[in-house]
Amino acid sequence: MHQYYNNYENDPDVFLARSLEMETFIESVVAICDSVKAKKHSKKTINLSFDEWNVWFHSHGQDKKVEPWGVAPSLLEDVYTFEDALLVGCLLIALVKHCDRVKMACLAQLVNVIAPIMTENGGTAWAQTIFYPFMHVSNYGRGTALKPILECETYENKISDKVPYVETVAVHNEEKKEVVVFAVNRSADQTIDFSIDLSEFRNAKLVEHTEMIHSDLKATNTSSNPKNVVPSTTGTTNIDGITAIATLKPYSWNVIRFAL
Numbered sequence: 001m002h003q004y005y006n007n008y009e010n011d012p013d014v015f016l017a018r019s020l021e022m023e024t025f026i027e028s029v030v031a032i033c034d035s036v037k038a039k040k041h042s043k044k045t046i047n048l049s050f051d052e053w054n055v056w057f058h059s060h061g062q063d064k065k066v067e068p069w070g071v072a073p074s075l076l077e078d079v080y081t082f083e084d085a086l087l088v089g090c091l092l093i094a095l096v097k098h099c100d101r102v103k104m105a106c107l108a109q110l111v112n113v114i115a116p117i118m119t120e121n122g123g124t125a126w127a128q129t130i131f132y133p134f135m136h137v138s139n140y141g142r143g144t145a146l147k148p149i150l151e152c153e154t155y156e157n158k159i160s161d162k163v164p165y166v167e168t169v170a171v172h173n174e175e176k177k178e179v180v181v182f183a184v185n186r187s188a189d190q191t192i193d194f195s196i197d198l199s200e201f202r203n204a205k206l207v208e209h210t211e212m213i214h215s216d217l218k219a220t221n222t223s224s225n226p227k228n229v230v231p232s233t234t235g236t237t238n239i240d241g242i243t244a245i246a247t248l249k250p251y252s253w254n255v256i257r258f259a260l
Contacts, residue, residue: 077118
């Protein structure tokens, strides 16, 4: 399976809901596999590989300007925005939520070509906006995924009649004695008090709340300004008994870590 996600309409409400398309796609393929399993009375459960996925659209017009037969031309070098990073966060959450059946999920490329890492010939290297959610889930999304039971307000668009303003999943790393919550706030203007039930982890202590926010959805990182859009440990989460209350700022990617 592979999918790329575009934003031709330039509508954040639609764009940030496109992770629901990934979920529908995964669930549809799983249903087909299970239907065939039942029809054949088979013992085999087919797991999935989501072999290529990413955001891809910015470079299309730029590539048309490249002269033919050049030596190592810059092709498909998308410049990713903060908005793209939010969607990549949602896509990563969707993959973790379905990790019971999706056993491999490869980002399409890693360096220069529609990639989270950029380099210049003989020059510098820097991380694009989408690098950071990918790094966070790679580092902290290891262990047992906990199925989210989410209650929040929703909105309607052409992707879905009920797009949740919060997209989230948690991972329990028993070896490291840690629980990590990943969350995206899709709202443009609403700060959300996000309640996390810690009743199964009564001794949990907050390690840090990392957030990635920016006032401009179209903000990018470049070779001259590589730290324009980066995460920081400025997020606010307070624990009261068996409940943690995290403040999810508008249009934000959040990583909330608890030690057990």
